[in-house]
Amino acid sequence: MEFNFLAILTAAFSSFVVGFVWYNPKVFGTIWMKEAGFTQEQSEKGNMLKIFGLSFVYSFMIAFLMPAIVIHQMGAIGMIGGPALAETAKPSYLAFMADYGDAFRTFKHGALHGCITGIFLALPIICINGxxxxxxxxxxxxxxxxxxxxxxxxGSVICGWK
Structure with missing residues (x-):
């Protein structure tokens, strides 16, 4: 199984697409600003290059971690020391990957694990801080x-895009 860099980039970029909709004033933007104690004038004073640039870097870091969460086969690859050692792995690993190499590699399954990660990781972190x-x-x-x-x-993009 090869690392899909394009899927990671696409997943990272998805945070911007959803953010533009989610934080739009007609969706949750106005409520979010009010609840955050933030004004439109304050947001216009921000360094947008810094904000969006670092946001993409952080989104990329999250997307880079997601394969370990949403792709079950990453555990087997980790047990042998990484993809570079797949050719020299024991026959049991090769048999496992022959049988289960693409098992549960769907957009739907990735979405499930991504959603569970959001509920059990992101939600508690945000609520504790809040x-x-x-x-x-x-x-x-x-x-x-x-x-x-x-x-x-x-999760959907990274797991389903083979």
């Missing part, structure tokens, strides 16, 4: 919802 920052439940729901959707899409 509680200590004394943010509203609306704020936490908007933020967590965004990441649940993003991780679902990332």
């Amino acid at each position: 509680l200590f920052e004394q943010k509203s439940w609306k704020y936490m729901a908007i933020q967590a919802g965004y990441w649940i959707v993003i991780l679902t899409i990332m």
Whole structure:
């Protein structure tokens, strides 16, 4: 199984596509700004190159980790020391990959694992931070919802794109 760099880039970019819709004033943008205590004037003062550039780097880092979460075969590859050692692996590994190499490699299965990751990883992190920052439940729901959707899409793209 080869590393799909294009799937990782596409998954990282998906965070921008969803973000442009999710944080649009007609969707959750106005509510999010109000709950965050943030104004349009404040957002216009931000360094957009820095914000979007670093956001893509961080989204890429998340997407880079997702194969280990959504592709079951990554565990088997990790056990032999990585894809470079596949040719010299024991016959049991080669037999396993021959039998199960593409098992559960679907967009639907990746979406399931991505969604579970969003619910059990992103949501608690956002809510813990939100509680200590004394943010509203609306704020936490908007933020967590965004990441649940993003991780679902990332998981789908990365697992299903072979």
